[in-house]
Amino acid sequence: MEIKQAEFIISAVKKNQYPNDNFKEIAFVGRSNVGKSSLINTIVNRRKLVKVSSSPGKTRLVNFFMINNEFYFVDLPGYGYAKVSKSEKDKWSKIIETYLVGRHQLKAIVLLVDSRHKPTNDDIMMYKWIEYYKYKILIVATKIDKISKNQLNKNLDIIRNSFGLKPDYKILTFSSLKKQGKEDLLNEIEHVVEGD
Numbered sequence: 688m689e690i691k692q693a694e695f696i697i698s699a700v701k702k703n704q705y706p707n708d709n710f711k712e713i714a715f716v717g718r719s720n721v722g723k724s725s726l727i728n729t730i731v732n733r734r735k736l737v738k739v740s741s742s743p744g745k746t747r748l749v750n751f752f753m754i755n756n757e758f759y760f761v762d763l764p765g766y767g768y769a770k771v772s773k774s775e776k777d778k779w780s781k782i783i784e785t786y787l788v789g790r791h792q793l794k795a796i797v798l799l800v801d802s803r804h805k806p807t808n809d810d811i812m813m814y815k816w817i818e819y820y821k822y823k824i825l826i827v828a829t830k831i832d833k834i835s836k837n838q839l840n841k842n843l844d845i846i847r848n849s850f851g852l853k854p855d856y857k858i859l860t861f862s863s864l865k866k867q868g869k870e871d872l873l874n875e876i877e878h879v880v881e882g883d
């Protein structure tokens with residue numbers, strides 16, 4: 688699949704601001720600074736569709752982008768930024784939960800984890816949350832240009848173990864810097880969008 692068109696639609700604060708036209712949705716979530724904005728910009732071929740971190744942990748909005756006039760990308764707020772308070776975390780949980788509950792348009796969630804590190808407790812909590820709501824999950828290991836191939840393979844095993852995935856589960860890999868992994872991710876997205 689090729690993304691020919693990507694248009695920002697709305698930064699929603701409340702549920703009643705979400706689009707309600709029944710186009711399918713693919714959501715993106717991950718720890719702040721994991722490379723989520725960069726990944727979205729890379730796959731849509733736009734340098735600045737999504738802002739790259741200026742103040743991590745500050746965006747508390749659900750951003751909708753119309754893709755190819757066919758489906759939405761939904762950019763969910765990042766989690767796990769070290770300096771946020773308990774009340775900020777509660778606000779974040781509320782926003783995510785509000786989006787996840789009964790979102791029938793939502794066909795898959797792309798969960799981004801940093802390829803260099805073991806998934807954090809927040810990553811594991813997010814994974815369990817998505818499972819609980821029974822959405823399809825695509826796991827993407829980001830910033831693979833920062834480590835060797837050898838280290839990457841080791842880390843992918845660690846990531847699989849942390850989430851309790853089968854040894855043959857295919858974690859997608861991505862580098863926005865080197866534009867790697869784009870085709871595989873877009874193929875997965877195409878499957879999701881074309882399924883029913």
Ligand SMILES: Nc1nc2c(ncn2[C@@H]2O[C@H](COP(=O)(O)OP(=O)(O)O)[C@@H](O)[C@H]2O)c(=O)[nH]1
Pocket residue numbers: 717718719720721722723724725726738739740743765829830831832833861862863864865
């Ligand atoms: N080397 C490298 N750096 C990246 C990559 N993706 C993102 N970054 C950098 O990581 C930082 C956070 O990226 P951003 O996309 O804003 O992360 P977000 O907070 O998850 O949206 C920025 O400084 C990016 O330039 C990547 O694939 N490779």
Ligand SMILES: [Mg+2]
Pocket residue numbers: 723724725738739740765
């Ligand atoms: Mg971002």
